[in-house]
Amino acid sequence: xxxxxxxxxxxxxxxxxxxxxxxxxxxxxxxxxxxxxxxxxxxxxxxxxxxxxxxxxxxxxxxxxxxxxxxxxxxxxxxxxxxxxxxxxxxxxxxxxxxxxxxxxxxxxxxxxxxxxxxxxxxxxxxxxxxxxxxxxxxxxxxxxxxxxxxxxxxxxxxxxxxxxxxxxxxxxx
Numbered sequence: 001x002x003x004x005x006x007x008x009x010x011x012x013x014x015x016x017x018x019x020x021x022x023x024x025x026x027x028x029x030x031x032x033x034x035x036x037x038x039x040x041x042x043x044x045x046x047x048x049x050x051x052x053x054x055x056x057x058x059x060x061x062x063x064x065x066x067x068x069x070x071x072x073x074x075x076x077x078x079x080x081x082x083x084x085x086x087x088x089x090x091x092x093x094x095x096x097x098x099x100x101x102x103x104x105x106x107x108x109x110x111x112x113x114x115x116x117x118x119x120x121x122x123x124x125x126x127x128x129x130x131x132x133x134x135x136x137x138x139x140x141x142x143x144x145x146x147x148x149x150x151x152x153x154x155x156x157x158x159x160x161x162x163x164x165x166x167x168x169x170x171x172x173x174x
C-alpha cells in the first residue's frame with residue numbers, strides 16, 4: 001500500500017509541495033511549512049523550504065556562497081554550509097585572496113632569494129676580485145697598451161731594416 005498524499009491541514013485539499021499557502025483555502029498547509037517559509041524576493045510569495053525558484057514567478061530563492069559555493073536561501077544571514085556571513089562576503093573574500101597572494105609572493109621571494117643569493121654573492125665577489133686584481137697586477141692596462149705599441153713599432157722597424165740579417169755583415173738580396 002502507498003502512503004497517502006500530503007494534504008492541507010485546514011481544508012484537506014491535495015498539497016503540491018511547493019507553496020506554503022493552500023491554493024484553495026489560502027491558509028498555511030502546515031505549521032512547519034509556515035515556520036520555514038522562504039519569501040520570494042520579487043513577488044513575496046511564501047515558498048517551501050528547499051525550493052530554489054519561486055513557484056509563482058520563477059525568481060531565484062537561493063544565493064551561492066562566494067566562499068564555499070554552497071547554496072542557501074536568500075533570507076538567511078549566513079551560509080548554511082560554511083557559516084560565512086553573506087553581508088560583505090565579496091569584499092572579505094577579495095581581501096582574503098589578496099592577503100594569500102601576498103603571502104605566496106613573500107614565500108616565493110624568500111625561496112628565490114635563498115637560491116639566488118649565493119650566485120649573486122659569487123658574481124659580485126668575482127667582479128670585485130677582478131677589479132682589485134687589475135690594480136695589483138705588474139702593469140696597468142696603459143702600460144700593456146704601450147708595450148703592444150712598442151712591439152709593433154719594433155716589428156715595423158725590423159721589416160724596413162736594410163741591413164744583413166745573416167750575421168756575416170754582408171748584404172742580402174731577397
